[in-house]
Amino acid sequence: MKARGIFSLYQKALNRRPYLIQAIQAGTLMGAGDITSQTLFEDNSFKHVDYKRSLKFASIGFFxxxxxxRMWYGVLNRHVGSQGKIVAVKKVLVDQLLFAPSFLGMILVCAGTxxxxxxxxVxxxxxxxxxxxxQTNYYIWPWVQLVNFYFVPLQYQVLLVQTVALFWNTYLAWKTNRKRLLDN
Structure with missing residues (x-):
């Protein structure tokens, strides 16, 4: 199947079940980030990957x-606007000053739990x-979100963020497991 056909199937599924599709993609990419962390930064071979750990991390993305x-981007679209440079800047400011601090705290609590x-x-x-x-979030995400909110239609914003988040999730998996790894 060609890339266009795959994208068309994705688009149809996304239109029918946006929360489910975006939960699946977030869970998949968080799990992939954990596996990447284990194999690249924690010196595990694929034979020694802790898949149970990866599944737990993936479940944070899924649930x-x-x-x-998905809900947050809809709220931003309704209350801040959907198009334009000023709207994109406002969305980044609201996202990074209100959402990011609380969301990151929630992710860290969930990872520890x-x-x-x-x-x-915890x-x-x-x-x-x-x-x-x-602090690391503020080096990366304002720029990603500026592109996301200015150029990307609402239904694809979570996909773009989760694609970039593959690298971010690798960092979070390493960060949330680092102390545990040092203790072993």
């Missing part, structure tokens, strides 16, 4: 990341990593 992003950590350990890990992750 939280994809649906939340999925790793089976106690609430006290809190201490979030305190140790949150500002570093947020």
């Amino acid at each position: 939280i990341g994809g649906p939340t992003l 999925m790793q089976g950590k106690t609430w006290d350990k 809190k201490s890990d979030v305190q140790a990593n949150y500002f570093d992750v947020l």
Whole structure:
């Protein structure tokens, strides 16, 4: 099947079930980010990848990341606007000042919880990593979101973000598992 045919199938599925499709793509890319982290940064071969860990990380994307992003971009579109340079800048500001800090905190809490950590350990890990992750976010995501909000139609915004997020998810997987890896 040619790329155009695959894209056409994707577009039809996205129009019929936007939340489901975007949940699947977010989960898939978060899982891929964790596998990439394990194989590139944690020196595991594919034989030694902890697929259970990757599935847990993917579930964060499936149940939280994809649906939340889809809903958020709809809210931005309704309340800030849908087109134009000024609208794109306003969306980036609202996204990065309101959404990103809370979303990143939620992702860090979910990652710690999925790793089976106690609430006290989750809190201490979030305190140790949150500002570093947020700062790194600000180096990358405002520029991605500016392109996303200015050039990309609403129905494809989560896809663009999740494609870039493959690299971001690799970083988050490494960051949220780094302490655990050092302890082993």
